[in-house]
Amino acid sequence: MKRIVILISILGLALNGHAQILKKIQRKMEDKVEKSVDGILNGKTEEKNQQPNAGIPGTTGPKTAGTFDILTKSEPFIAGNVLLFEDSLNYDTPGHMAKYWQTNSTGTVVEINGAPGKWLKLADQASYQLDTLLHLPQKFTLEFDLLTRASEAKDLRSIDFGFSKNNSTRKYIYGVANETNVYTSLQYYYETINTTSNNNNNQSRIEFPLSNYANAIMHVSVSVDGSRMQVYIDDHKVLDATVLDPQVPKHFFLSTENYRNNAVALISNLRIYGF
Template sequence: MLHPKFQIRILCLPLILLPLQSQAQLKELWNKAKEKTEKTVDQLITKKNSQRVEEIRVSENFITGNIPVFSEDFSAYKAGSSISSIKSNGLAAVSILKGYPGKWMPLEDKATYKLSKALSYPDHFTVTFDLLATGDQIKDIAPLSFGFAPDNSTKEYMGISGTYVELQYYDSNMVNTGSKNPEKYANHTFDLEPYLNKILHISLEVEGERMTVYLGNRKLADGIFFAPSAAKNFYLSAPWEYHNGAKVFLGNIKISGFGK
């Protein structure tokens, strides 16, 4: 016959094992729940990425006008010579950049650039051009703006005017679009840092009072940005200042209308 102490220990053994068994079951349930949660998260991430890819694919459908209105790639100018098709309150000259094809116009700080001759824009047209921001870090470049001003004067530097797009380089991922008339403002997130020392292609489509803005292959804005009788004069205002040798260059400007 077992000693009473051993009988007590044997009787207590199931009570000791019971919590251990419950812990094992709880752990198994936890692992299953964790696995299910991770699978759900993966599915959500995949769905989100698929939607993003689809958004980018849709944004690639920009169509350039088929009737030339204005074109300037600076190929007719020698390096260092002034550009007669563009006027500015600063210097408009030609540069050749090692490692980048074609010719470029450096945007001098505190300078606004417009076309030398005011254009008569058709109701439906596109504007495309390239920007090349160079330097060691994106925050060395102050904001740059472009769009359509109510007049074609370059007597003094202007920041944003009329209907505009503003690249907030020093914030690295912020772009503003807006209009003075009708009064409108929108803030967008767009990563500008990957375009440091890389060409950023910009496309604008204007149809009546509506403007659509594309940066790279992304459709950034689309809406009513003009009053019905608003005058349109394409402009680009350089950053107010640069630091540590940074600079932005302009290239390949094309303005085109649409024919039947």
């Protein structure tokens, strides 16, 4: 009888010890599962929170867009579909003043190595307008190419273009003059583009890498729709504002400042479209 009791006791102790071992194993398994689940969940969370470039050598996360980048994402310039005026200077004689232009100074049609076509060389401290009383509608687009030759872009000082209230170049056209409707100033020495309206005193100033245009062709596009005007330099929009009075006459003009160090500016491929 005692042997039976002893065997039962030993068996109970064995079963109890075995149960304890099973509990320990179960706890370890549960801990591993919990850690695995936490790891998976944390991994997904970190993956969601991780920046696109994180973990890639040489990167520091997404780059914020600068002024120039933002400009490149603007709506594209759309030219009109009805040609009102075009002058590529193809029928002008080199060495003479362009026949469709007038100035308070002088100008010469030239051909430039590395730049196709003919160009009107613009004298410094001079203003230029079309030698025609072209009536511009309420909605139109205007484009031209501006070619520069300079050791440094800042030697061009500034070049202004815009719309005057009359078509007279008997004297130099200043942007701030009462005769000026609105003008945009390419200020090479400040690397800014400023637009000023003499109709509502609206002013715009934007930084732009004009130093890149010391020896390059710049394509300028202007879109006018009533009182609203947009200006593009190549594909970059630099103005979109209400600056015009639809009732005030608009005559395109361009004025240069005193060049430095033999810098030169030239214009060609003027096109005006209506809709």
